[in-house]
Amino acid sequence: MQGIINAVDQLPAAEQPHIWEPMNEPDILPVYNGNSGDTDTSCNPALEGAVDGAAKGACDYVIGSQVIHAAAGHLTDTVLAGVFSRPTSSYLADYEALLSAQLPESRQPDAWSVHDYADVTSSYAGPVRSALAGFDQALGAVTHGSALDLWVTEAGARLVDSFEPGPCPAAWPDPAGSLGACVNGQPARQASAAAGFFDLPLAGTAVPITHLFWYEWEGESSNWDSGLVDDQGHLRVAWCAFYGSGTCTGSPDAA
Numbered sequence: 001m002q003g004i005i006n007a008v009d010q011l012p013a014a015e016q017p018h019i020w021e022p023m024n025e026p027d028i029l030p031v032y033n034g035n036s037g038d039t040d041t042s043c044n045p046a047l048e049g050a051v052d053g054a055a056k057g058a059c060d061y062v063i064g065s066q067v068i069h070a071a072a073g074h075l076t077d078t079v080l081a082g083v084f085s086r087p088t089s090s091y092l093a094d095y096e097a098l099l100s101a102q103l104p105e106s107r108q109p110d111a112w113s114v115h116d117y118a119d120v121t122s123s124y125a126g127p128v129r130s131a132l133a134g135f136d137q138a139l140g141a142v143t144h145g146s147a148l149d150l151w152v153t154e155a156g157a158r159l160v161d162s163f164e165p166g167p168c169p170a171a172w173p174d175p176a177g178s179l180g181a182c183v184n185g186q187p188a189r190q191a192s193a194a195a196g197f198f199d200l201p202l203a204g205t206a207v208p209i210t211h212l213f214w215y216e217w218e219g220e221s222s223n224w225d226s227g228l229v230d231d232q233g234h235l236r237v238a239w240c241a242f243y244g245s246g247t248c249t250g251s252p253d254a255a
Helices: 002-008 053-070 089-102 118-125 130-142 187-197 237-243
Strands: 081-084 111-116 149-155 209-214
Touching: 002 053, 053 081, 053 089, 081 089, 089 130, 111 118, 111 130, 118 130, 118 187, 130 149, 187 237
Parallel strands: 081 111, 111 149, 149 209
Antiparallel strands: none
């Protein structure tokens, strides 16, 4: 982390980043999913195995925010806590327990991040934001008001999603009963899902949802495709949902 700070400080002041995510999606990495009850030991990186599970992910925030805010010119930088792969509350509770144990009240994070593809993709049949709404309520409760805003730093209509259930027959490369099969190759449904993206802030009833980021720009493969353009660079219907114009005739099929 210090090496990264040293590197970006070589940039002109106007080009230096001041918004950070110390760790991306710790909740889906095995090394961050051990003993969920281990929350109160030191975040000292020299103590191997000092914490485990969600607490390890929270320690990334603790260490990262300390290094960033101690650097000249970065005292007021935004350091986003969480950055979870999906809006579920179980991992959040153990993560926040470590923060409460290790940081004074004055240094609790006020900005959090989560990713949400399932709510957006499921909006093919009408706006859905139930998972994000539940997470938002849980975040307000476990942080006791210290969380002031929630950033959805990744979201999109994922054309290949075999992890979330859906009521649709198989659509290559998604098996029957998967959410991806409901939208892959279906431009009208993809347009509805993209429109649902803009409804996500309505879920922020406990903690305001202040930033939305669509991922990704171009479909990359049959393993992941949530692109605004297809793998040939042609505009998809999701692009027109953003900009309200254009010739959005790009392939509705996964890359």
